Amino acid sequence: MAIKGDLTKARLAESMLQLIQTSGYSGTGLNAVIEHASAPKGSMYFHFPEGKEGLGVAAVELAAKQFEALIAEAAVSAGSAAGAARATIEALADIVSESNFRLGCPVSVVTLEMGAESERLRRACAAAFESWIAPTSALLEANGVDASEARSLATVVVSMIEGAVIVSRAMQSTQPLVSAADVVADLIDQRCKPVGGMR
Amino acid sequence: MAIKGDLTKARLAESMLQLIQTSGYSGTGLNAVIEHASAPKGSMYFHFPEGKEGLGVAAVELAAKQFEALIAEAAVSAGSAAGAARATIEALADIVSESNFRLGCPVSVVTLEMGAESERLRRACAAAFESWIAPTSALLEANGVDASEARSLATVVVSMIEGAVIVSRAMQSTQPLVSAADVVADLIDQRCKPVGGMR
DNA sequence: GTCTATACGACGATAGAC
């Protein structure tokens, strides 16, 4: 019967993730999480004996995996590094606007709220950003960008996406994300040497 | 005796601003604010009868003014639009690293935490971003960038700075901010036509 | 305008039956 327990655990992490996106970490109460996940409080403390912090780490790790998958998908289906970046940002813009600008990046908000108070959560956020920067950097390298420049450019791309999501939310407009997509695509095209037929 | 009262009010907003930067909006309790400001709770509700939300709006407006001043200062002292952007980001990198990566942007975190729950706070954040985008755009226009391109580029620059602050905090490194400064300077130089001797 | 005392709810966490 480990299966049922694991499902409950996954549902709790998923609920925490969703609630963090709209209300932040401190603003998300465990009562709201267990209600959203339809799980009793006892189960929560069974699966996450370290309490809210453990649940927060699980939510950040889940968010990391989900966005990593979005990046990997775009990298495969797009014809170029610039196209992959554009596709990723456009997918994000759709998510944000379809939520009526109520969803933001859970990793950003946890970094800002808890980075100074919980070393565990800060590390989880750093790992999440790293898990997006690394594949982006690898994709750039595969397109002929030098290793150190690829790393730096990948960091910039991830930073820009995070920032554009926030400004888009505040303004309730996808314009900041659309502009970011244009600039990122330009930036990548400029630095990619034509390699292996990709451009 | 309006003077003394105004000072108390300003001190409360300043305390709220500082605490939001390290602990977020929901994570900042009013008890902590009044203690930090050395003001009694009664004074807080006298100066901010709308409670925490009003205090939050005041903190966001204060942050907007402060960073606006930093931008204006850089615009005057730097020799070019690109130089002004670089100076601004470097000043920001100093602030973040000198705080041991404990400070973040109060506007970003309020947007992410409260954007979906309080229309007043969301508007205050949108106005804050606008107050940074507008002068940046104006500076770009003064350097020969078309109006609509200037607006879009200014939005990208502000987004990138916001994102780079977050990633820098998570990673406890100024590298994301330094890379952002380089890219922003490049971006602006590329789009500025030499006008009025500025380059 | 300033300050203290307090109301009342929500929070995270735990105990213990099942």
Add this chain to the structure above:
DNA sequence: GTCTATCGTCGTATAGAC
């Protein structure tokens, strides 16, 4: 593993003296 009842604390907000 699941669930309920409950603890103590802290949150925001208010009342009323000064």
